[in-house]
Amino acid sequence: MTVLGYVANGLVFSSIIVLGSIGLSLVYSIADFANFAHGDTMTVGAYAALVTFGAVGGLGGAVLGLPYGFFLALLVGIAAGAVVAVATERLIYEPLSADSIGLLITSIGVAFVYRAVIQIGFGADFTRFEIGALRPIEWLIPYGIRVTRHDVAIVASAVVLVVGLHVLLQYTDLGRKMRAMADNPTLARVSGIRTRRIRYWTWVIGAGLAAAGGVFLGLFNQLSPRMGFNLLLVIFAAVILGGIGSVYGAMLGGFLIGMINQLTPLLSRLGEVLPLVPDGFGIPIGIEYANAIAFVIMVAVLLARPTGIAGEEAV
Amino acid sequence: MSLVSDPVAWASELTRPETWVLASSVAFAVALFGALVVGALGPTYFLFLVGLAGMYALLSFGLNAQWGFTGLINFSVAAFFGVGAYGAALLTADASPVAGGFSPLVGLVVGLLVALVLALLIGIPTLRLRADYLAIASLGLAEVVRLVVLNERWLTNGSAGLRGIPSFFAGWPVLSSFPETMPGLRITVVPGSPVVLETPFWEAALNVVVIVAFTLGTYAVLRRVHQSPWGRVLRTIRSDEDLARALGKHTYAFKMQSFVLGSLIMALAGVFYTHLNLYVGPGDLDPITTFYVWVAAILGGSGSNRGALFGGIVVVTIREGTRFLNDLAIPVDPAPLRLLLIGVLILVVMRYRPQGILPPQRELIWPAARSSTEPATSPETGVRTRRAPEPTADADERDVDTAAGVSEGGTTDRTGGERDE
Numbered sequence: 001m002t003v004l005g006y007v008a009n010g011l012v013f014s015s016i017i018v019l020g021s022i023g024l025s026l027v028y029s030i031a032d033f034a035n036f037a038h039g040d041t042m043t044v045g046a047y048a049a050l051v052t053f054g055a056v057g058g059l060g061g062a063v064l065g066l067p068y069g070f071f072l073a074l075l076v077g078i079a080a081g082a083v084v085a086v087a088t089e090r091l092i093y094e095p096l097s098a099d100s101i102g103l104l105i106t107s108i109g110v111a112f113v114y115r116a117v118i119q120i121g122f123g124a125d126f127t128r129f130e131i132g133a134l135r136p137i138e139w140l141i142p143y144g145i146r147v148t149r150h151d152v153a154i155v156a157s158a159v160v161l162v163v164g165l166h167v168l169l170q171y172t173d174l175g176r177k178m179r180a181m182a183d184n185p186t187l188a189r190v191s192g193i194r195t196r197r198i199r200y201w202t203w204v205i206g207a208g209l210a211a212a213g214g215v216f217l218g219l220f221n222q223l224s225p226r227m228g229f230n231l232l233l234v235i236f237a238a239v240i241l242g243g244i245g246s247v248y249g250a251m252l253g254g255f256l257i258g259m260i261n262q263l264t265p266l267l268s269r270l271g272e273v274l275p276l277v278p279d280g281f282g283i284p285i286g287i288e289y290a291n292a293i294a295f296v297i298m299v300a301v302l303l304a305r306p307t308g309i310a311g312e313e314a315v
Numbered sequence: 316m317s318l319v320s321d322p323v324a325w326a327s328e329l330t331r332p333e334t335w336v337l338a339s340s341v342a343f344a345v346a347l348f349g350a351l352v353v354g355a356l357g358p359t360y361f362l363f364l365v366g367l368a369g370m371y372a373l374l375s376f377g378l379n380a381q382w383g384f385t386g387l388i389n390f391s392v393a394a395f396f397g398v399g400a401y402g403a404a405l406l407t408a409d410a411s412p413v414a415g416g417f418s419p420l421v422g423l424v425v426g427l428l429v430a431l432v433l434a435l436l437i438g439i440p441t442l443r444l445r446a447d448y449l450a451i452a453s454l455g456l457a458e459v460v461r462l463v464v465l466n467e468r469w470l471t472n473g474s475a476g477l478r479g480i481p482s483f484f485a486g487w488p489v490l491s492s493f494p495e496t497m498p499g500l501r502i503t504v505v506p507g508s509p510v511v512l513e514t515p516f517w518e519a520a521l522n523v524v525v526i527v528a529f530t531l532g533t534y535a536v537l538r539r540v541h542q543s544p545w546g547r548v549l550r551t552i553r554s555d556e557d558l559a560r561a562l563g564k565h566t567y568a569f570k571m572q573s574f575v576l577g578s579l580i581m582a583l584a585g586v587f588y589t590h591l592n593l594y595v596g597p598g599d600l601d602p603i604t605t606f607y608v609w610v611a612a613i614l615g616g617s618g619s620n621r622g623a624l625f626g627g628i629v630v631v632t633i634r635e636g637t638r639f640l641n642d643l644a645i646p647v648d649p650a651p652l653r654l655l656l657i658g659v660l661i662l663v664v665m666r667y668r669p670q671g672i673l674p675p676q677r678e679l680i681w682p683a684a685r686s687s688t689e690p691a692t693s694p695e696t697g698v699r700t701r702r703a704p705e706p707t708a709d710a711d712e713r714d715v716d717t718a719a720g721v722s723e724g725g726t727t728d729r730t731g732g733e734r735d736e
Contacts, residue, residue: 033447034447034450034451092662092666095666096665096666097669098665098669100447101388101446101447101450102665102669104388104447104450105609105613105661105665106661106662106665106666108606108609108658108661109657109658109659109660109661109662109665110658110662111658112606112654112655112657112658112661113655113658113659113662115651115654115658116651116652116654116655116658117651117655119648119650119651119654120647120648120651120652120655123648124648124650124651225651233451233454233455233458236451236455237455240448240451286466288462288465288466289462289466291458291462292458292459292462292463295455295456295458295459296455296459298451298452298455299440299441299452299455299456302441302444302448302451302452303440303443303444306444306445306448
């Protein structure tokens with residue numbers, strides 16, 4: 001595969017990571033804890049979509065190789081993720097009198113419950129959406145890019161969601177309130193913002209985007225009860241790289257981590273890829289360490305610049 | 316006030332949760348013994364379970380030294396457990412790709428050394444981090460360790476794991492052949508289902524001896540350490556790191572020491588696991604092990620070693636007990652059910668009893684200061700000599716407070732208020 005091919009794959013994978021990392025970052029800044037159940041929220045969304053798609057079927061036409069029914073399933077998945085997250089907030093997190101560490105530990109319990117319920121319902125095996133696999137797009141193959149129309153749909157949908165979030169945050173009342181609350185919850189409350197309601201909306205948006213990411217992950221790879229948990233640390237890496245609490249940082253961090261993840265195979269062939277480097281040169285790190293690289297980057301960022309790329313300097 | 320000399324007074328001093336835990340433990344033990352006698356539970360498997368419970372208790376002790384004492388959120392328990400197990404296995408197993416065939420004692424030392432190096436490697440960068448960052452970073456680094464163990468086939472045999480591991484006493488004078496030389500026993504309590512004690516039983520019995528020795532030794536060390544001036548500094552760091560710093564303590568060094576101590580204990584559990592299970596694979600480094608140990612620690616009560624022991628037993632009951640549910644005609648796959656139980660347990664504990672079932676109370680108080688019959692004396696070390704010439708009754712009470720030290724609120728209360736009447 002050529003460099004362009006890897007970049008194209010990286011773009012698709014990045015889209016999924018970006019969707020996951022935005023929600024994690026939002027919850028981190030507004031609910032003020034590291035939510036270890038975020039990965040499993042993605043799984044919830046994916047399985048809700050799987051069930052819906054199985055029930056409604058294709059519904060006639062198709063866009064980018066994806067039947068209409070799939071988009072309906074996507075919406076249901078997003079709604080399911082949001083509902084589950086808000087219910088969890090109401091039933092579990094809200095009555096809790098715990099600091100952010102207590103909430104973090106609780107969220108691990110929440111993650112286990114989500115995953116266990118899904119595994120009891122669907123078994124531990126891998127499944128797929130009942131959508132036939134597509135051949136790579138013909139006219140891109142000469143460039144060494146092997147992406148299907150499904151991949152294009154993933155990137156396009158992610159862009160739509162991200163732009164929608166940007167508009168929401170910058171130009172609506174809710175967005176302004178959310179930004180105010182992320183900045184200073186007490187001040188926001190004093191100014192008359194109903195912080196509890198904003199927290200619910202944060203969960204809706206964060207979990208909804210995560211669920212969308214989960215549906216796309218299921219389309220990109222496969223579905224399994226562990227799919228979200230396995231991705232959780234990569235998403236954490238993206239959030240930390242971008243700067244915790246910054247939505248735009250999370251987008252950038254997600255993009256970079258997704259790219260690095262998919263470009264790992266190039267490390268051993270650096271000589272062929274880069275100019276001015278001798279041909280045989282390469283860093284002997286295989287694709288099996290793609291996640292490990294992300295984790296090491298995460299720790300390095302935490303040490304060198306805990307505020308991340310987009311974060312402000314520590315106060 | 317000991318159990319032997321004055322059982323009534325000892326029992327009347329128990330707090331409500333202590334009574335509850337004691338009662339349910341006794342009931343559980345009686346139930347297990349009953350199952351053993353009637354032959355429903357194989358004695359060898361029972362001893363395996365005891366070994367496993369001891370192993371989880373040891374792991375929770377290790378986590379306690381980090382989280383319970385110092386407040387370090389270490390999510391890399393599985394990594395330390397794993398390198399301890401792999402360190403021991405690689406040196407002792409016949410099929411080891413690198414060394415192999417050494418005495419298990421060498422394996423023990425190497426397992427601990429590898430864990431020491433790993434603790435420094437993980438601790439040096441991450442212990443400076445904020446608590447929640449430490450959690451994420453340590454989980455990430457534990458995954459890196461798991462990926463290395465999984466993929467470096469030349470070193471670890473990859474996903475196939477390591478087999479051919481001898482028992483812990485291989486090469487010892489008498490004990491190495493002890494299981495074979497012991498006669499096979501056949502005890503018939505209930506007609507038709509005799510209890511058979513043969514070589515595997517004696518092997519398992521030796522394992523129990525090892526884990527009991529490890530656990531008791533660690534418990535004694537941690538108890539002593541917890542009450543020592545060093546332990547008091549750790550507890551101060553846990554409740555307020557800035558305060559510890561303001562008192563002139565080099566908190567980073569203390570955190571590192573407690574991190575290394577805890578990691579070594581976890582590796583010790585790993586070494587034991589190697590000789591208990593006789594097989595080690597990359598699956599043993601799965602993060603779920605970390606969370607099992609966390610459940611044991613927070614359920615028992617952070618900072619409480621008795622609680623860790625209790626939590627270890629509960630976790631093993633969940634882990635192994637779910638296997639039997641299918642026998643009871645409950646058609647649920649045990650793996651997700653286990654996960655569900657663990658998850659619900661975390662939620663319930665965090666909601667209703669975040670301090671755990673047996674939070675540290677008397678454990679924190681210097682033993683001499685605890686009994687109301689003897690006059691309280693200061694601990695020999697760590698307390699500055701007082702200027703006052705003769706300790707009076709009032710001073711004694713103050714002494715108790717000093718010994719209780721910078722513990723969380725509530726402990727001094729109990730000693731000062733109720734006991735001194």
